[in-house]
Amino acid sequence: PKTIAIIPSPAGAAVHDMLRILRARWPLTEVKLLGVRVQGTEAPPEIAGALRYANRYKVADLIITGRGGGSIEDLWAFNDERVARAIYESEIPVIGHEPDVTIADYVADTRASTPSNAAEIAVPDRNDVRARLTALERGMTKTEESRLSALRERLTALERKRVLRDPMAFIADKRLLLDYTQKSLASLAEKQVGERRQRFAALCASLHAMSPLAVLARGYAVARTATGTVLRSADEVTVGETIDVTLGRGSLACTVNETRGENNHGKKL
Secondary structure (H helix, E strand, O other): OOEEOOOOOOOOHHHHHHHHHHHHOOOEEEEEEOOOOOOOOOOHHHOOOOOOOHHHOOOOEEEEEEOOOOOOOOHHHOOHHHHHHHOOOOOOEEEOOOOOOOOOHHHOOOOOHHHHHHHHOOOOOOOHHHHHHHHHHHHHHHHHHHHHHHHHHHHHHHHOOOOHHHHHHHHHHHHHHHHHHHHHHHHHHHHHHHHHHHHHHHHHHHHHHOOHHHHHHOOOOOEEOOOOEOOOOOHHHOOOEEEEEEEOOOEEEEEEEOOOOOOOOEEEE
């Protein structure tokens, strides 16, 4: 809390104990004293009024209802319904304390064993905070040192890379790779061309073997009628008809003098 309101008896020793502890533990907190009477018939309305005043004007972030010890009669003001309701209705957190427990302690947000303990609960100990900050500082320093060490190792590894130490060497390597790839592609292309040439030659040989001209070159002839129809049987012409005979080299114009028929076994009919 940045500001603490203490509702005590101004003359009580408990107030001095709380101020001492608050100053020692957390001197950054501002303390406001709302002095009231804590005994007698005037005490309950003064305590309740101080609580309502603190809430109405938002004078603090935390309220401590401090009081000294004493008999139950001395502390009877904190058993008063008006005080209990004012504490219960307070929007600002309230700390009470336990010895000779009163109704006010039951309706408070929390309660301490003594006024000094209430002050200890209200604020952190600056020594604890300093120790925590120191530990956080060390942790952050260690983390940053580890991160810098990792970055330094990475930088060293990059410095050792050949591409950074000798950029032209990297280009030379790529040039060698390009030459190798080019030769590989040329060799592959040449191989494919050779294979296709051989296939082409084989196809040409097959076509040539099936060509009618090749058949004629082996001594066969093709006879055609005057209209160009290929003769397959002697019955397709008559005696005296002119036919054309194509040889392996050249052709003959012939006149049919006689027709002879044969069966499938080569015998004359």
